[in-house]
Amino acid sequence: MNIKSLLLGSAAALIAVSGARAADAVTVAEPEPAEYVKICDVYGAGYFYIPGTETCLRIGGYVRYDAAGGDIGSFDGARTSDVVTGKDQGTWFKNTRFTLKTWTGQETELGTLKTYTEMRMNFGNRNGDFEYNEAGNKTFDLHFAWVQLGGLRVGLDESAFDTFVGYAGNVINDTLVPYGGFQTNEIQYYFDAGNGFSAVVSLEEGSGRYDGAIGTIDSYVPHVVGGVKYTQGWGDIVGVVAYDSNYENVSGKVRLDVNVTNELSLFGMFGYGSDGKLGDVGLARSFYKPWGGHWAFWAGGTYKFSDKASFNLQVSGDQFKNYGIAANVAYTVVPGLTITPEVDFLHNGRFGDLDNSNWTGATKKNSVGGIIRFQRDF
Numbered sequence: 001m002n003i004k005s006l007l008l009g010s011a012a013a014l015i016a017v018s019g020a021r022a023a024d025a026v027t028v029a030e031p032e033p034a035e036y037v038k039i040c041d042v043y044g045a046g047y048f049y050i051p052g053t054e055t056c057l058r059i060g061g062y063v064r065y066d067a068a069g070g071d072i073g074s075f076d077g078a079r080t081s082d083v084v085t086g087k088d089q090g091t092w093f094k095n096t097r098f099t100l101k102t103w104t105g106q107e108t109e110l111g112t113l114k115t116y117t118e119m120r121m122n123f124g125n126r127n128g129d130f131e132y133n134e135a136g137n138k139t140f141d142l143h144f145a146w147v148q149l150g151g152l153r154v155g156l157d158e159s160a161f162d163t164f165v166g167y168a169g170n171v172i173n174d175t176l177v178p179y180g181g182f183q184t185n186e187i188q189y190y191f192d193a194g195n196g197f198s199a200v201v202s203l204e205e206g207s208g209r210y211d212g213a214i215g216t217i218d219s220y221v222p223h224v225v226g227g228v229k230y231t232q233g234w235g236d237i238v239g240v241v242a243y244d245s246n247y248e249n250v251s252g253k254v255r256l257d258v259n260v261t262n263e264l265s266l267f268g269m270f271g272y273g274s275d276g277k278l279g280d281v282g283l284a285r286s287f288y289k290p291w292g293g294h295w296a297f298w299a300g301g302t303y304k305f306s307d308k309a310s311f312n313l314q315v316s317g318d319q320f321k322n323y324g325i326a327a328n329v330a331y332t333v334v335p336g337l338t339i340t341p342e343v344d345f346l347h348n349g350r351f352g353d354l355d356n357s358n359w360t361g362a363t364k365k366n367s368v369g370g371i372i373r374f375q376r377d378f
Contacts, residue, residue: 043105058103064375066124068093072173072344072369078125080133091133093371095124111150118144143183153188160188160202160225161242161288165255168269168298169314169326172371173344176324177296177316179253179271181215181287183207184223196231206244206287213278214246215287221245223287235259242288249276251288266301284320292349293319308332321349340373 040047040056047056069092071077078093097120104115120141125133146155157163162180188202203222208215217223227240235257242251251273258266273289284292300314309331317323328342344367351365 040105042107043103047103047105053106055104055106059101060103060378061098061100061118062375062377064095064097064099064373066093066095066097066172066371066373068369068371070369071346071364071367072371077367077369078127078133080125081131083132091125093125093127094135095122095138097122108149112148114148116144116146116148117142151190151192153186153190155185156183157186157188158182159184159186159204159206159242159288160200160227161240161251161253164200164225164227164229165238165240165253165269166257166267168316169267169300170302170310170312170330171300171314171326171328172340172342172373173324173326174298174314176314176326176344176346177292177298177318177322178290179269179296179298181206181208181210181290187222196236198229198231200227200240201225206246208287210285210287210290211283212281213283213286218246225288233259235265244276244286244288247277247281247283247286249274249278249286249289251286263304264301266299268299269297271296271298291318291320292322295319318349321347323347323349336378337374337376340375341370342372343370344368 037051038049040049043056043058046058046060048058049055050057069077069090072093078091079088080091081088099118099120101119102115102117104113106113120143122138122141123136124138125135126138127133142156144156144158146153146157148154159180159182162182168174168179184207185205186202188200188204191199193199202225204225205217206215206223223245224243225240227238229236229238237254237256239254240252243249244251251271253269253271255267255269260266271289271291272295273286273291274294278284278286278289296316296318298314298316300312302310302312304310309329312328312330314326315324323346325345326342328340330338330340332338346367348365348367
């Protein structure tokens with residue numbers, strides 16, 4: 001019995017030791033601490049910290065659907081050919097756009113470091129570029145991509161000749177008489193002097209072509225833009241001057257905005273440009289003088305019927321007797337979704353003048369069209 005008890009006890013001890021070693025071999029990993037996205041309210045709503053950094057990021061954009069008929073904008077509407085008879089006829093102009101925007105901000109010892117990007121992707125018909133005006137994907141558009149430290153901004157932006165003065169009203173077709181060349185690579189410095197005074201200086205590359213005039217610089221000499229602004233509660237007054245290094249012409253714009261009441265705001269803008277060397281090569285327009293002749297004007301305003309609905313109007317004209325009227329009602333159905341029906345009229349001041357054809361491209365003396373826009377912002 002003693003021998004049997006000893007054997008049983010030894011076996012029990014071995015099993016216990018083996019079980020203890022097996023238990024020791026099982027290692028349970030400590031759970032990793034969860035890292036949640038933190039809200040960053042320094043730069044406004046929608047920003048959050050990129051995990052592991054001090055950089056704040058905001059992502060936004062919009063989805064837009066446009067449907068238009070008649071002679072819209074500064075061209076002769078959308079045209080196509082009947083697929084059976086080949087007859088030339090009008091058709092809908094339609095376009096769907098997805099725009100993605102990003103903003104970043106970070107505080108540094110040299111000031112706020114910011115970036116902004118905007119990418120636009122479109123699907124729709126092409127207004128007569130093809131015989132049957134086929135719908136399809138259009139060119140990808142990198143519209144903005146700039147870096148800013150303090151008041152210094154570099155990268156792709158719209159010209160300070162346009163952004164510093166402001167866009168010509170809250171209408172869809174605000175360039176029936178154009179007021180700027182817009183997109184450009186630039187090196188820009190913005191200075192806020194306080195008490196409502198601010199100024200800007202911008203060295204720009206330009207872009208595009210206008211009646212044969214090349215908008216992009218043709219040497220190492222940049223285009224130069226400078227402006228000053230005074231802003232108060234009643235509105236603001238601003239002036240901007242641009243030097244085109246290609247054609248050595250100078251253009252300028254002055255603008256006055258007035259907040260008449262809480263519901264009504266009005267603006268007026270006047271532009272003037274010299275010929276420089278544009279006349280030497282038989283050209284009328286350029287990147288900083290895209291209107292016809294020396295002078296042009298834009299005026300209009302916004303009246304808010306309520307928090308949801310507003311009426312917007314713009315009238316414009318230039319020395320070539322081109323005149324445009326655009327009017328719409330913007331209605332916010334729910335927060336983030338706006339429907340805007342608009343009616344546009346363009347008078348072609350030099351219709352039929354073969355010796356000095358009009359830059360508008362319209363094939364009628366008077367063009368009328370309408371457009372409706374659905375836009376969801378996020």
